[in-house]
Amino acid sequence: MASNSSEAAEAASPGMPQLDFSSFGNQIFWLVVTLVVxxxxxxxxxxxxxxxxxxxxxxxxxxxxxxxxxxxxxAGEAEVAYHKALAAARAAASNIVEAAxxxxxxxxxxxxxxxxxxxxxxxxxxxxxxxxxxxxALASVEDVAKSTAxxxxxxxxxxxxxxxxxxxVSSEMKG
Amino acid sequence: xxxxxxxMGAYIxxxxxxxxxxxxxxxxxxxxxxxxxxxxxxxxxxxxxxATMFIGIAFAEALGIFSFLVALLLMFAV
Amino acid sequence: MASEVNSEETGLVFHPMDxxxxxxxxxxxxxxxxxxxxxxxxxxxxxxxxxxxLVVGTSRRAIVxxxxxxxxxxxxxxxxxxxxxxxxKDALGYFPYIMTLFMFIVCANxxxxxxxxxxxxxxxxxxxxxxxxxFLTVTLIGFFKHGFSFxxxxxxxxxxxxxxPILAVIEIISYFVRPVSHSIRLAGNMMAGHAVIKVFAAFAxxxxxxxxxxxxxxxxxxxxxxxxxxxAYVFAILTCVYLKDALHPHH
Numbered sequence: 001m002a003s004n005s006s007e008a009a010e011a012a013s014p015g016m017p018q019l020d021f022s023s024f025g026n027q028i029f030w031l032v033v034t035l036v037v038x039x040x041x042x043x044x045x046x047x048x049x050x051x052x053x054x055x056x057x058x059x060x061x062x063x064x065x066x067x068x069x070x071x072x073x074x075a076g077e078a079e080v081a082y083h084k085a086l087a088a089a090r091a092a093a094s095n096i097v098e099a100a101x102x103x104x105x106x107x108x109x110x111x112x113x114x115x116x117x118x119x120x121x122x123x124x125x126x127x128x129x130x131x132x133x134x135x136x137a138l139a140s141v142e143d144v145a146k147s148t149a150x151x152x153x154x155x156x157x158x159x160x161x162x163x164x165x166x167x168x169v170s171s172e173m174k175g
Numbered sequence: 176x177x178x179x180x181x182x183m184g185a186y187i188x189x190x191x192x193x194x195x196x197x198x199x200x201x202x203x204x205x206x207x208x209x210x211x212x213x214x215x216x217x218x219x220x221x222x223x224x225x226a227t228m229f230i231g232i233a234f235a236e237a238l239g240i241f242s243f244l245v246a247l248l249l250m251f252a253v
Numbered sequence: 254m255a256s257e258v259n260s261e262e263t264g265l266v267f268h269p270m271d272x273x274x275x276x277x278x279x280x281x282x283x284x285x286x287x288x289x290x291x292x293x294x295x296x297x298x299x300x301x302x303x304x305x306x307l308v309v310g311t312s313r314r315a316i317v318x319x320x321x322x323x324x325x326x327x328x329x330x331x332x333x334x335x336x337x338x339x340x341x342k343d344a345l346g347y348f349p350y351i352m353t354l355f356m357f358i359v360c361a362n363x364x365x366x367x368x369x370x371x372x373x374x375x376x377x378x379x380x381x382x383x384x385x386x387x388f389l390t391v392t393l394i395g396f397f398k399h400g401f402s403f404x405x406x407x408x409x410x411x412x413x414x415x416x417x418p419i420l421a422v423i424e425i426i427s428y429f430v431r432p433v434s435h436s437i438r439l440a441g442n443m444m445a446g447h448a449v450i451k452v453f454a455a456f457a458x459x460x461x462x463x464x465x466x467x468x469x470x471x472x473x474x475x476x477x478x479x480x481x482x483x484x485a486y487v488f489a490i491l492t493c494v495y496l497k498d499a500l501h502p503h504h
Contacts, residue, residue, distance in 0.1 A: 031373070043353075
């Protein structure tokens with residue numbers, strides 16, 4: 001069936017190149033070379049390196065996780081410390097407020113007492129002045145009454161008897 | 176003339192040999208289908224059995240490949 | 254026989270397997286065992302991809318990773334957890350070995366999805382060497398760790414006594430089929446996806462079907478991205494399962 005020239009060249013080999021035994025030696029030789037080369041490369045260079053990289057990555061990941069755990073713990077501690085400090089600060093603040101309040105109270109009481117004293121002094125002084133003024137006023141009222149009485153007596157045509165008038169007026173005023 | 180008859184027989188044989196590949200197809204489908212139905216029932220166990228499934232597929236398929244090889248041998252090497 | 258189905262009348266040219274041909278990169282000579290071929294180129298590119306992702310990407314050793322570094326770390330963690338979960342803690346010594354297989358397969362698969370590229374993992378020679386490597390390693394580990402009691406892996410003590418010889422035969426057969434299925438699964442998956450993409454690409458030669466074909470290529474491409482990863486995952490996880498059998502054969 002097949003008899004043209006291109007076929008004639010292949011006539012020596014069977015139809016399936018896979019069954020062409022003349023090429024087996026070649027293929028086997030190069031396959032062995034290839035496999036040996038790959039094996040050497042893999043076992044000497046590639047596989048140890050990849051194993052290293054994977055181990056390194058696992059280590060660094062677990063380290064990172066440990067570090068994160070550590071930081072979390074530290075954050076918790078810091079939070080506790082913060083709360084403690086906050087409470088202490090609050091207590092101190094309220095103490096200060098109390099002290100200030102007490103101090104102010106004391107000062108206020110002193111000031112009030114002082115002011116009270118001054119006020120009572122002033123009141124006493126004023127009362128004295130008022131007393132004096134009242135005394136003066138009474139005296140002058142007697143004078144006015146005496147002079148008015150003697151003037152009235154004069155106007156009515158009576159006799160001006162000053163000492164008796166004065167006596168009468170003062171007795172009237174006391175009564 | 177005699178060679179032609181031999182060749183005809185070889186080609187017919189090759190065609191018949193190829194029917195064996197249908198069996199391999201059925202086998203592979205059976206393996207995967209059963210794996211899938213099992214995996215849907217118990218998905219948690221499926222992941223560990225994938226390798227076993229592939230081994231089964233490989234065995235089933237190898238026989239189909241054998242028949243294909245017989246066909247090829249009849250076509251080209253006889 | 255026919256490596257290509259060529260129908261000149263419709264203009265459709267199917268070369269689904271041409272993308273897997275091993276060619277010398279320089280010149281046109283025969284493919285000797287040391288010849289620098291496209292296999293060499295794309296394996297070297299997958300080494301470069303691994304180095305870029307796991308060595309250059311992590312060179313800054315950043316605690317907060319860059320995008321590349323976090324993808325590298327994700328791959329590391331993914332495989333590490335897989336080894337630990339499936340094979341047990343005492344299997345962690347073999348972690349670089351499984352990581353090597355996983356990273357190579359992932360990078361080769363994804364580089365194979367680049368248009369015009371060559372998918373090294375689509376070759377049975379490549380995957381068979383890896384699977385046989387795993388098989389021999391696991392068997393030797395089993396015998397070194399447990400001596401002849403490793404054979405109790407095949408003698409299922411929980412089964413009824415008359416059944417045990419039969420089960421032992423089945424277990425031994427399945428044990429020796431392991432490298433076969435282990436290698437063909439990966440190679441077959443990668444080959445199938447790429448061949449299908451190529452077939453759909455060939456259909457794009459007809460103008461009427463071309464949009465549909467491009468759509469189909471897009472869909473298959475998305476599937477292939479998924480498959481690329483899943484096959485690497487499956488290869489690694491099966492290695493872990495076998496390793497677990499070797500380390501703890503008494504089940």
